[in-house]
Amino acid sequence: MYKDKSEVVFSDDASALIQKIIRRYPDGRQKSALLPLLHIAQAEFGGWLSAPVMDKVAEILNIQPIEVYEVASFYSMFNLKPVGRCVIEVCRTGPCWLLGAEDIVKYLEKKLNIKEGQTTADGVFTLKTVECLASCGTAPMMQIGQTYHEHLTCEKVDEVIDHYKNNTEGTISHWSKDKIKA
Amino acid sequence: MSRQLLLEHINTPGIRGIKAFREKGGYSALEKALKTMKPDEVTEEVKKSGLRGRGGAGFPTGMKWSFLAKPEGVPRYLVCNADESEPGTFKDRYLMSHIPHSLVEGMIVSSYALGANTAYIYIRGEMLYVYHILEEAIAEAYEAGFLGKNILGTGYSLDLYVHPGGGAYICGEETALLESLEGKRGNPRIKPPFPAVKGLWQSPTVVNNVETIAAVPHIINMSGDEYAKIGIGKSTGTKLISACGHINKPGVYEIELGVPVEEFLYSDKYCGGIRNGKKLKAVVAGGSSVPILPGEMILKTPTGEPRLMSYESLSEGGFAGGTMLGSGGFIVMDEDTSIVKNLWNFTRFYHHESCGQCSPCREGTGWMEKILHKFMDGHATLKDIDLLWDIQSKIEGKTICPLGDAAAWPVASAIRHFRSEFEDYVRNPEKIKDIKHYYRLNNLQPVS
Ligand SMILES: Cc1cc2nc3c(=O)[nH]c(=O)nc-3n(C[C@H](O)[C@H](O)[C@H](O)COP(=O)(O)O)c2cc1C
Ligand code: SF4
Numbered sequence A: 001m002y003k004d005k006s007e008v009v010f011s012d013d014a015s016a017l018i019q020k021i022i023r024r025y026p027d028g029r030q031k032s033a034l035l036p037l038l039h040i041a042q043a044e045f046g047g048w049l050s051a052p053v054m055d056k057v058a059e060i061l062n063i064q065p066i067e068v069y070e071v072a073s074f075y076s077m078f079n080l081k082p083v084g085r086c087v088i089e090v091c092r093t094g095p096c097w098l099l100g101a102e103d104i105v106k107y108l109e110k111k112l113n114i115k116e117g118q119t120t121a122d123g124v125f126t127l128k129t130v131e132c133l134a135s136c137g138t139a140p141m142m143q144i145g146q147t148y149h150e151h152l153t154c155e156k157v158d159e160v161i162d163h164y165k166n167n168t169e170g171t172i173s174h175w176s177k178d179k180i181k182a
Numbered sequence B: 001m002s003r004q005l006l007l008e009h010i011n012t013p014g015i016r017g018i019k020a021f022r023e024k025g026g027y028s029a030l031e032k033a034l035k036t037m038k039p040d041e042v043t044e045e046v047k048k049s050g051l052r053g054r055g056g057a058g059f060p061t062g063m064k065w066s067f068l069a070k071p072e073g074v075p076r077y078l079v080c081n082a083d084e085s086e087p088g089t090f091k092d093r094y095l096m097s098h099i100p101h102s103l104v105e106g107m108i109v110s111s112y113a114l115g116a117n118t119a120y121i122y123i124r125g126e127m128l129y130v131y132h133i134l135e136e137a138i139a140e141a142y143e144a145g146f147l148g149k150n151i152l153g154t155g156y157s158l159d160l161y162v163h164p165g166g167g168a169y170i171c172g173e174e175t176a177l178l179e180s181l182e183g184k185r186g187n188p189r190i191k192p193p194f195p196a197v198k199g200l201w202q203s204p205t206v207v208n209n210v211e212t213i214a215a216v217p218h219i220i221n222m223s224g225d226e227y228a229k230i231g232i233g234k235s236t237g238t239k240l241i242s243a244c245g246h247i248n249k250p251g252v253y254e255i256e257l258g259v260p261v262e263e264f265l266y267s268d269k270y271c272g273g274i275r276n277g278k279k280l281k282a283v284v285a286g287g288s289s290v291p292i293l294p295g296e297m298i299l300k301t302p303t304g305e306p307r308l309m310s311y312e313s314l315s316e317g318g319f320a321g322g323t324m325l326g327s328g329g330f331i332v333m334d335e336d337t338s339i340v341k342n343l344w345n346f347t348r349f350y351h352h353e354s355c356g357q358c359s360p361c362r363e364g365t366g367w368m369e370k371i372l373h374k375f376m377d378g379h380a381t382l383k384d385i386d387l388l389w390d391i392q393s394k395i396e397g398k399t400i401c402p403l404g405d406a407a408a409w410p411v412a413s414a415i416r417h418f419r420s421e422f423e424d425y426v427r428n429p430e431k432i433k434d435i436k437h438y439y440r441l442n443n444l445q446p447v448s
């Protein structure tokens, strides 16, 4: 945990990428880089955005911290509380739900012994439900980091969970760490 | 008979890379447009093609382009809407992840027509892996001299960037998308002014869907007139339909507009019929926002003609008897589907995704969701059906952006066509089992 933004330090690779992204917008429009920066920050700092991390992002973009908070709280991908190393996002919208998404959530809750929105005691898994991920033809499905796990059955869920159980890579983020290294 | 344009080379090995893409004729439209045509001539071809926006509203693309304001000394922007979050829709992700260069080429040709020197592809954040695929494709295009300064020595320059969203359905609405691209919350803007006059950073901007833009190179290659010959009437060209739900063969299909719905649903070439030998109950033909239609009404128009997969035929019968082609998200429900539960799920979705700016949408969607809970909890009365009807009618057309309509139409159509099912929930609540789970799923308390 950071006390304040002065303790928040992006890796060299991330800093370089951030500068590259800021240059994509016209001078004075650097605020546009906010969403990509929040993704990178979430990948760098444990899968969630603490206030010091958001303050750091505000400093980099030369905007007010409130401008970062109001955006981070609007979008569903940003976690404002600590999460497990592996966030499981199960699609709960109509088409997936027609094909059994609800049973998948139930099964995961039982298997991980947590409720939707919670994190396992060992800090490995957080279970989230999310809205349609544009994969309705391969329903039911869930996303972990960059990966779509589709055509889910209980057996398939078992396999996926086993795979991540011994995950030692640290946080599995949407913006993969490989892609931060330029 | 069925023309393949967008997906013709989808199975070619390596088509994600520029080499295979060029071997299949990719980037020929770019050369043709930039070297032999004036920008207005490109727009003219698009007008002639009759191409209509593939994002949902079906607005003629060439006309939209010609509305773009062109004040001296002010930059113009092209922004591609790759936010694809309409439930049931998964065609843009498919196209971008398999043939990313078709979008990149389309962006260059379209930007040239519009006189834009900077363009952005706004892709939903959940698809960050596709973001990286597009970035690779864009890097290849720069390398080949198709992007950057003085493209192919023509004097035209363009920079193209991808921009990720953060998870918000509303950012698919074009003005919310622009707000989001400016680094703000995705609150739709009041129109006018329209983006064509004041869009990204207050500059004239065109926003188009992925599939719309990917169609442009084909129009340039074959000519607008030839493109207009594909399809039927004012529904020209081909359309990607993403089919899902209780069918044997879910997936993305490129159809020539005008294929009979029955053929699309039952032939092995497309959906392959209903799963497990069940009967068809209902179809949501164009993404979750469009009116639901019972099986017999989706197959036939109110005058008894076979219904076709086209803008006009699907909407025949108006609100009472028709629906819309929308985004092409074709959701099929079999005889065992509960329309009420499904509606609850969609309404919950719209409530969750309302940006909260307008009270009819913010309050109305939540209220409708609660009432639908009552049905599922066995506490609803017949009056609640009328109340639902009343609320949806007070949302529709009374909000800043069309999300309000999108939330109202599923409710209105479900009541219109399946009223007896709502009544059944009131009269036989013992039929409804295991619903407590839904409350848990959403951390809600049952409403009594
Ligand atoms: C709530 C809402 C969500 C939308 N989502 C999308 C979307 O995900 N993708 C899209 O292309 N258009 C979406 N649209 C339509 C856009 O506002 C806009 O009309 C479209 O991008 C224009 O492109 P087109 O003319 O090429 O279709 C949405 C509209 C609304 C009201
Ligand atoms: S209709 Fe709903 S989503 Fe659209 S601006 Fe109003 S509150 Fe926001």
Ligand code: FES
Pocket: A091, A092, A093, A094, A095, A096, A097, A131, A132, A133, A134, A135, A136, A137, A139, A141, B087, B088, B089
């Ligand atoms: S409904 Fe789950 S991916 Fe679309």
